Amino acid sequence: MDELKFDYKYKDPEHGTHRELFYSLDKDGNYEKNVRFHDDSDRIFIEQFWDVQKERIEAARQLVVSGKKSPIYYYMEKNLMDPMTLSSQVSISLWRVKRHFKPTVFKKLKEETLAKYAEAFKLKVDELKTII
Amino acid sequence: MIDFTHRQAGHCESGTTSNLFRYYGMDISEPMAFGIGNGLYFSYIPFLKVQYAPMISFRNIPNTIFRRAAKRLGADAVVIKKFKNPQESLDALNRNMEKGIPTGLQVGVFNLPFFPPEYRMHYNMHNLVIYGKEGDTFYVSDTVLELPQTISTADLQRVRWVKGAFAPHGKMYWINKVDKNVDIKKAVSEGIAKTVYELTGMPFPLIGTRGIRFMAKDLKKWPKKHGQEKASFYLGQVLRMSEEVGSGGAGFRFIYGAFLKEAGEKFNNQELLDAAEMMGNVAMKWREFSYIGARNCKSRSEPTEDYGMLGDMLIDISYKEEEVYKKLAKIKI
Numbered sequence: 533m534d535e536l537k538f539d540y541k542y543k544d545p546e547h548g549t550h551r552e553l554f555y556s557l558d559k560d561g562n563y564e565k566n567v568r569f570h571d572d573s574d575r576i577f578i579e580q581f582w583d584v585q586k587e588r589i590e591a592a593r594q595l596v597v598s599g600k601k602s603p604i605y606y607y608m609e610k611n612l613m614d615p616m617t618l619s620s621q622v623s624i625s626l627w628r629v630k631r632h633f634k635p636t637v638f639k640k641l642k643e644e645t646l647a648k649y650a651e652a653f654k655l656k657v658d659e660l661k662t663i664i
Numbered sequence: 665m666i667d668f669t670h671r672q673a674g675h676c677e678s679g680t681t682s683n684l685f686r687y688y689g690m691d692i693s694e695p696m697a698f699g700i701g702n703g704l705y706f707s708y709i710p711f712l713k714v715q716y717a718p719m720i721s722f723r724n725i726p727n728t729i730f731r732r733a734a735k736r737l738g739a740d741a742v743v744i745k746k747f748k749n750p751q752e753s754l755d756a757l758n759r760n761m762e763k764g765i766p767t768g769l770q771v772g773v774f775n776l777p778f779f780p781p782e783y784r785m786h787y788n789m790h791n792l793v794i795y796g797k798e799g800d801t802f803y804v805s806d807t808v809l810e811l812p813q814t815i816s817t818a819d820l821q822r823v824r825w826v827k828g829a830f831a832p833h834g835k836m837y838w839i840n841k842v843d844k845n846v847d848i849k850k851a852v853s854e855g856i857a858k859t860v861y862e863l864t865g866m867p868f869p870l871i872g873t874r875g876i877r878f879m880a881k882d883l884k885k886w887p888k889k890h891g892q893e894k895a896s897f898y899l900g901q902v903l904r905m906s907e908e909v910g911s912g913g914a915g916f917r918f919i920y921g922a923f924l925k926e927a928g929e930k931f932n933n934q935e936l937l938d939a940a941e942m943m944g945n946v947a948m949k950w951r952e953f954s955y956i957g958a959r960n961c962k963s964r965s966e967p968t969e970d971y972g973m974l975g976d977m978l979i980d981i982s983y984k985e986e987e988v989y990k991k992l993a994k995i996k997i
Contacts, residue, residue: 547782551810553672555695555918557944563695563922567672567810573958574907577900578782580961581715584897612774614716617786620827 542579585612596663602638603663604629607653622648665796668766670805670812674912674919676791677729678703679807680768683793684730685739687766688842692737699923700736700855701729704916705862707871708879714829715785717901720879722915724862726770726789726830730837732858736851738843746833750825753834754817757794757802760838766795766805770835772826778806778813783908788830794820852927853997859920860989873986880978887971895971896964903954903961914954917947917985927997935995942988949981 542548551567558564570578592609595601608618619626624645631637632645643657650657668687673679678698685692698704705724712719727743734741747753760767772788773779779790795812796803802820804813815823824834863872870878879902886895906915921943928936957974960967 542782544781547780550780550808552780552808553674554913555674555922556913557918557921557948561941561944563918563925563940563944565674573955576958577903577954577961578908580897580900580964581904582782583964584716612715612785614713617828620829620831623827 542575544582547578547582548575585609593663599635601633602635603660604638604649605633606663607649607655607660611653618652621652624648665798665803666761666764666766668793668795668805671807672810673807675703675723675916676807677701677723677726678919680791680793680805681730681733683805683807684766684768684839685733685737685842688739688839690737690739690842690844692733693926695919695923695926696852697729697733698916698919699859699927700851701731701733702855702858702862703729704859704920705871706873706875706915708875708882709870710879710882715901717898718882720902720905722906722911726791727835727837730768730791732855733851734839736854737848738846739839740841740843741837741839743835743837745835750821750834753824753836754821757836758797760836761794761797761802765838765840766793767836767838768793769824769837770832771820771823772828772832773823774826775819775822776806777815777819778804778809780808786826786828788826788828788832849931849997852931856992856995856997860993864986864989864993873982873989876982876985877979880975880982883978884972884975887967892967893964896960896967899957899971899974900961903957906950907954914947914950917943917950921947924992931997933995933997935991936997939988939991939995942984942991946981946985946988949977949984953977953981 548570551569554566554568556564556566589609592601592606596603596606613621615626615629619629632641646657646660650660653660669683671683673682673694675698678694678701681697681701682692682694685697702724705721707721709719731743744756747756757767769792771790771792772786773790774784774786793805794802795805800817801814802817804815806813824832826832866872869875883899886898907913912919921940924936924940924943928940956969960969
């Protein structure tokens with residue numbers, strides 16, 4: 533019901549479906565607790581985050597399709613990681629992770645290294661080799 | 665299953681702390697736990713990037729609230745910071761469940777199945793309480809959500825052992841015994857003194873009210889330095905950190921105001937009530953800042969508001985906030 537009031541709707545229907553608790557002041561200056569959905573201004577900057585992520589993912593996809601980057605780069609963006617986060621998740625040093633973004637290096641990677649990436653992205657090793 | 669009452673809260677850690685205290689028969693409200701445990705903070709670390717934007721935090725480092733609140737309220741509490749391996753952490757949790765102790769955990773939210781999807785980022789400082797086990801399923805009280813949840817062992821192990829910045833390493837904490845005759849007045853006064861120090865007295869320009877001013881000055885330069893798109897994203901980051909999940913609104917300033925108010929009413933202290941009102945005004949200013957700032961996030965390349973004006977607004981807020989802390993420093997409780 534509350535959903536109808538908003539001018540600004542999330543693009544993803546799953547977003548903004550939880551009510552949260554917020555503190556605020558009422559008209560008389562007393563503190564009150566409200567359980568409510570996000571209001572319009574909150575929606576704008578939360579949506580901005582996902583818009584930027586979508587653009588990053590799409591840009592990464594293009595780079596992989598045109599053969600400039602390896603699929604690891606795409607899946608990193610898809611999982612909202614930066615190279616540093618990915619490096620700590622797979623326990624491989626940052627410069628090696630960055631090197632694995634090169635398609636030529638990626639082709640020569642061992643199965644066990646690929647398995648580490650696959651686990652971090654919750655994929656199978658075969659799925660890691662292509663992007664959809 | 666333990667007879668544990670789930671109550672939704674504004675912030676995850678003060679919420680879990682308050683719920684744990686309440687389980688042991690000590691009625692510590694969320695704002696009270698937040699204030700006594702020094703939840704309020706501000707830090708701006710431009711050279712550390714989180715999700716491609718500068719790191720901004722309105723809260724203290726994880727586990728501060730629980731540790732300090734437990735210490736000041738004289739509770740016999742245990743914090744296990746780190747486990748050697750996942751199996752050990754699971755065994756410890758199972759032992760607690762057999763003994764019937766509701767246990768707080770630090771987890772990462774990216775793989776948390778029931779978490780609101782718009783918040784699923786690589787954020788590893790979330791807190792929740794496990795209060796029972798049945799076969800392969802754990803009962804979870806997550807204060808972000810209205811209702812209690814369940815989680816499978818595999819999922820729980822994944823979120824407890826997530827790697828990256830502020831990795832939890834299976835951290836868990838619980839209360840053994842509370843002291844119901846503790847002097848709450850002393851706890852509140854210690855909590856306020858420490859918060860005042862952390863927000864005005866730290867000898868480091870990126871923390872506290874000086875940090876807000878430092879960020880305001882940077883904010884004015886963002887469009888020139890990084891271009892409109894990035895400036896808008898950075899501004900969005902400030903707003904996300906202050907208004908988003910687990911802040912209770914206005915970068916925790918509302919929760920803190922509610923704490924001052926509750927303390928003022930409890931101890932019949934007019935000065936605390938005045939401070940609470942001042943904090944409320946500051947919080948309203950933060951709200952206003954995010955309303956106006958949000959317009960610049962709508963269309964990233966065409967700002968509708970001037971960054972200089974937004975920066976000035978923040979500087980104004982920082983001085984207003986400083987006044988509150990100066991007043992608090994003088995109050996004798």
